[in-house]
Amino acid sequence: MATHEQIMELEHRFWQAMREMDIDAAVALLDERSTSVSSWGIHHFGPDGYRAMAQSGGARITAFELSDARVIFPLPDVAVATYRARQSFSMDGKDHEMVVYDTTTWVRKDGRWLACAHTETPAQDAAAGS
Numbered sequence: 001m002a003t004h005e006q007i008m009e010l011e012h013r014f015w016q017a018m019r020e021m022d023i024d025a026a027v028a029l030l031d032e033r034s035t036s037v038s039s040w041g042i043h044h045f046g047p048d049g050y051r052a053m054a055q056s057g058g059a060r061i062t063a064f065e066l067s068d069a070r071v072i073f074p075l076p077d078v079a080v081a082t083y084r085a086r087q088s089f090s091m092d093g094k095d096h097e098m099v100v101y102d103t104t105t106w107v108r109k110d111g112r113w114l115a116c117a118h119t120e121t122p123a124q125d126a127a128a129g130s
Contacts, residue, residue: 002113004071007079007106010113011066014104015085019061023054031107031116038120062095063088077108084123099123 010029017025027047035044045053069083081104088097105117 001073001076002079002108004069007071007081007113008066008069008083010106010115011069011081011083011104014115015061015064015066018054019064021054021060023051026054027051029113029115031109031114034116034118036118036120039122059089059091061087061089079106079108079113080104081106085120099125 014026014029017023017029027050030047030050032046033044034046034050035042037043043049043053065086067084067086069081071079071081073079081102083102085100085102086097087100088095090096100123101121103117103119104115106113107116108114
């Protein structure tokens with residue numbers, strides 16, 4: 001069974017891949033069928049769909065910090081990670097900072113942990129950086 005630390009290391013690797021625009025590294029951590037829900041809407045995608053989203057997006061993560069993490073294992077091959085993320089990003093030539101609460105569901109398939117669902121909720125006072 002995986003540990004809290006191992007799942008959060010996967011989370012960190014995914015965020016790092018986004019920051020570095022390493023689309024292949026991000027895709028390697030995704031399940032064949034994935035979904036995300038955020039203030040931008042609901043998205044269902046596979047590796048090719050993620051690749052297209054990442055290449056066409058006008059936003060880019062420039063820094064991040066994950067905190068208050070907790071991982072639960074409802075089944076041996078399922079992990080749900082919850083955490084607070086402070087993210088700095090550029091969008092349309094402007095710099096922004098936002099605090100969000102995230103959840104990622106990871107599934108183990110053929111010995112590999114893959115992200116299959118991700119939610120992101122902006123903190124109520126995100127503009128103030130709380």
